[in-house]
Amino acid sequence: xxxxxxxxxxxxxxxxxxxxxxxxxxxxxxxxxxxxxxxxxxxxxxxxxxxxxxxxxxxxxxxxxxxxxxxxxxxxxxxxxxxxxxxxxxxxxxxxxxxxxxxxxxxxxxxxxxxxxxxxxxxxxxxxxxxxxxxxxxxxxxxxxxxxxxxxxxxxxxxxxxxxxxxxxxxxxxxxxxxxxxxxxxxxxxxxxxxxxxxxxxxxxxxxxxxxxxxxxxxxxxxxxxxxxxxxxxxxxxxxxxxxxxxxxxxxxxxxxxxxxxxxxxxxxxxxxxxxxxxxxxxxxxxxxxxxxxxxxxxxxxxxxxxxxxxxxxxxxxxxxxxxxxxxxxxxxxxxxxxxxxxxxxxxxxxxxxxxxxxxxxxxxxxxxxxxxxxxxxxxxxxxxxxxxxxxxxxxxxxxxxxxxxxxxxxxxxxxx
Amino acid sequence: xxxxxxxxxxxxxxxxxxxxxxxxxxxxxxxxxxxxxxxxxxxxxxxxxxxxxxxxxxxxxxxxxxxxxxxxxxxxxxxxxxxxxxxxxxxxxxxxxxxxxxxxxxxxxxxxxxxxxxxxxxxxxxxxxxxxxxxxxxxxxxxxxxxxxxxxxxxxxxxxxxxxxxxxxxxxxxxxxxxxxxxxxxxxxxxxxxxxxxxxxxxxxxxxxxxxxxxxxxxxxxxxxxxxxxxxxxxxxxxxxxxxxxxxxxxxxxxxxxxx
Numbered sequence: 001x002x003x004x005x006x007x008x009x010x011x012x013x014x015x016x017x018x019x020x021x022x023x024x025x026x027x028x029x030x031x032x033x034x035x036x037x038x039x040x041x042x043x044x045x046x047x048x049x050x051x052x053x054x055x056x057x058x059x060x061x062x063x064x065x066x067x068x069x070x071x072x073x074x075x076x077x078x079x080x081x082x083x084x085x086x087x088x089x090x091x092x093x094x095x096x097x098x099x100x101x102x103x104x105x106x107x108x109x110x111x112x113x114x115x116x117x118x119x120x121x122x123x124x125x126x127x128x129x130x131x132x133x134x135x136x137x138x139x140x141x142x143x144x145x146x147x148x149x150x151x152x153x154x155x156x157x158x159x160x161x162x163x164x165x166x167x168x169x170x171x172x173x174x175x176x177x178x179x180x181x182x183x184x185x186x187x188x189x190x191x192x193x194x195x196x197x198x199x200x201x202x203x204x205x206x207x208x209x210x211x212x213x214x215x216x217x218x219x220x221x222x223x224x225x226x227x228x229x230x231x232x233x234x235x236x237x238x239x240x241x242x243x244x245x246x247x248x249x250x251x252x253x254x255x256x257x258x259x260x261x262x263x264x265x266x267x268x269x270x271x272x273x274x275x276x277x278x279x280x281x282x283x284x285x286x287x288x289x290x291x292x293x294x295x296x297x298x299x300x301x302x303x304x305x306x307x308x309x310x311x312x313x314x315x316x317x318x319x320x321x322x323x324x325x326x327x328x329x330x331x332x333x334x335x336x337x338x339x340x341x342x343x344x345x346x347x348x349x350x351x352x353x354x355x356x357x358x359x360x361x362x363x364x365x366x367x368x369x370x371x372x373x374x375x376x377x378x379x380x381x382x383x384x385x386x387x388x389x390x391x392x393x394x395x396x397x398x399x400x401x402x403x404x405x406x407x408x409x410x411x412x413x414x415x416x417x
Numbered sequence: 418x419x420x421x422x423x424x425x426x427x428x429x430x431x432x433x434x435x436x437x438x439x440x441x442x443x444x445x446x447x448x449x450x451x452x453x454x455x456x457x458x459x460x461x462x463x464x465x466x467x468x469x470x471x472x473x474x475x476x477x478x479x480x481x482x483x484x485x486x487x488x489x490x491x492x493x494x495x496x497x498x499x500x501x502x503x504x505x506x507x508x509x510x511x512x513x514x515x516x517x518x519x520x521x522x523x524x525x526x527x528x529x530x531x532x533x534x535x536x537x538x539x540x541x542x543x544x545x546x547x548x549x550x551x552x553x554x555x556x557x558x559x560x561x562x563x564x565x566x567x568x569x570x571x572x573x574x575x576x577x578x579x580x581x582x583x584x585x586x587x588x589x590x591x592x593x594x595x596x597x598x599x600x601x602x603x604x605x606x607x608x609x610x611x612x613x614x615x616x617x618x619x620x621x622x623x624x625x626x627x628x629x630x631x632x633x634x635x636x637x638x639x640x641x642x643x644x645x646x647x648x649x650x651x652x653x654x655x656x657x658x659x660x661x662x663x664x665x666x667x668x669x670x671x672x673x674x675x676x677x
Contacts, residue, residue: 173512
């Protein structure tokens with residue numbers, strides 16, 4: 001009997017091609033949107049985290065307690081003077097992948113009459129490649145090399161703001177840790193564009209030794225940044241490191257796992273908003289499918305009357321309609337899922353550029369990119385297709401049950417209205 | 418003079434009024450202070466001791482100023498600061514950084530910044546009041562002792578509403594006409610800084626504070642003590658002192674008053 005039903009259902013849905021195509025289209029559109037929006041949201045939140053970890057926190061950040069406490073004002077004086085020793089002693093911590101060190105301080109970068117408040121970051125160019133891979137984002141000039149300590153990398157937006165190009169001489173003046181005025185000149189070696197507003201607009205990179213010279217702190221750093229093989233092990237590993245440092249006599253030094261960063265705390269709040277957003281999107285898609293399906297089945301109630309007059313049983317009628325809906329739901333969901341996956345994968349590579357919109361926002365938001373890369377996973381495709389099919393079936397159930405319970409005459413009449 | 422008693426009484430009462438200086442108006446007090454403080458030019462050699470919590474930094478510099486507008490400072494120590502020079506003409510501040518061999522020009526915003534971590538701003542160090550009575554309206558608040566010295570308590574209100582320290586409350590030494598303590602207030606009435614004078618000396622016929630301490634009340638646990646090692650009033654300062662050329666090439670020895 002099932003074989004006969006499925007055959008009949010298949011023929012039924014193609015009897016009115018236009019209706020079937022329109023219904024499938026609504027389902028396809030909904031499912032496509034679900035696949036894409038999930039990929040997009042995942043891409044956005046992953047990009048926040050990835051960028052935060054690579055540019056700021058690593059998986060673990062070792063620094064003076066006071067430095068982390070006052071981090072927002074980047075106090076110059078809270079330095080780790082024995083960082084080599086610390087790096088030696090944590091080298092064999094289980095799960096360690098790689099590490100680097102940084103010096104950071106605030107200053108006003110000026111050129112001619114223009115000036116811009118910035119964060120100066122002193123980096124080890126080689127080690128930094130494993131973190132924020134600036135080399136890949138260079139759009140003009142080159143990455144820092146070991147030929148000179150007076151090289152500088154800066155972001156596209158900062159360069160434009162100050163009217164700077166490759167080879168321009170930049171004058172960097174600051175007060176050092178003993179409040180002496182000190183300045184060095186740098187040559188712009190490369191201009192990068194990461195797409196992350198904060199980095200492109202307000203950070204410049206110089207070699208670590210030059211940063212140490214500027215601050216008068218040879219051999220000292222503000223932060224040692226670690227990447228782990230397993231990011232989820234950060235809290236435990238951080239505790240191990242702190243214990244080890246305490247045993248070896250490095251007081252006042254903290255190992256902060258990335259999940260304790262204030263921005264991650266903000267993200268967990270953002271996560272509940274994200275879930276709410278997804279629930280709303282799913283509900284809207286469900287409503288679109290429900291509406292379309294109910295309309296399309298209701299339209300056919302008079303057919304139920306005819307079937308009943310031919311002696312079909314209620315159960316058979318319900319089954320027939322459900323099988324038809326299953327076909328339509330499956331066709332629509334597969335098509336929509338497919339298109340959604342293709343769109344997600346394409347934009348995953350090209351990125352979605354919102355820089356025009358972001359340019360209007362004058363403040364640079366931390367870790368916020370103006371170009372987003374959706375992150376598609378097969379899981380999004382599967383859940384969207386299943387959701388599409390199930391909602392279609394639920395949508396068909398109500399009119400099918402209602403129609404099948406009508407007397408043939410009632411059904412015929414209501415269909416004629 | 419038939420009545421010697423009357424004469425005695427007159428003389429006696431006159432000397433009493435003289436001692437009490439009742440006749441002094443706030444403007445007179447300011448004029449007297451200005452006579453001590455103002456000079457056409459000023460040359461000083463200064464040691465500045467900055468204390469921040471447990472940290473103490475000592476910086477030495479020489480400074481030249483001419484009128485209220487022009488000022489030139491060159492740091493002599495510590496080694497890191499040696500050769501750093503600051504030129505201020507009007508509201509324009511130029512700093513020479515010996516490490517980069519370059520002059521950087523700063524806008525007037527920089528004048529409000531702390532000078533090398535001290536409790537003084539660039540403005541505090543480089544700007545001199547024209548004549549107190551010209552810049553401020555004064556009123557006499559009280560008379561009281563400050564650290565055992567009888568003082569007038571004078572309230573000054575700036576005639577220029579843009580001025581950083583809109584009002585000042587000064588404890589003026591009744592005898593020497595020198596401020597013993599100054600409280601600097603913002604226009605909102607917030608106390609910004611407190612200056613206390615620790616030592617006054619008679620130099621070239623005038624009383625001048627040679628040791629004083631400034632405390633920025635917006636920061637905690639900091640103070641800056643200043644000791645003037647050498648002071649010359651109205652000595653001729655070479656014309657090219659207040660020039661960019663001097664920022665770049667000048668040498669402190671050349672300007673030492675002993676070699677002039």
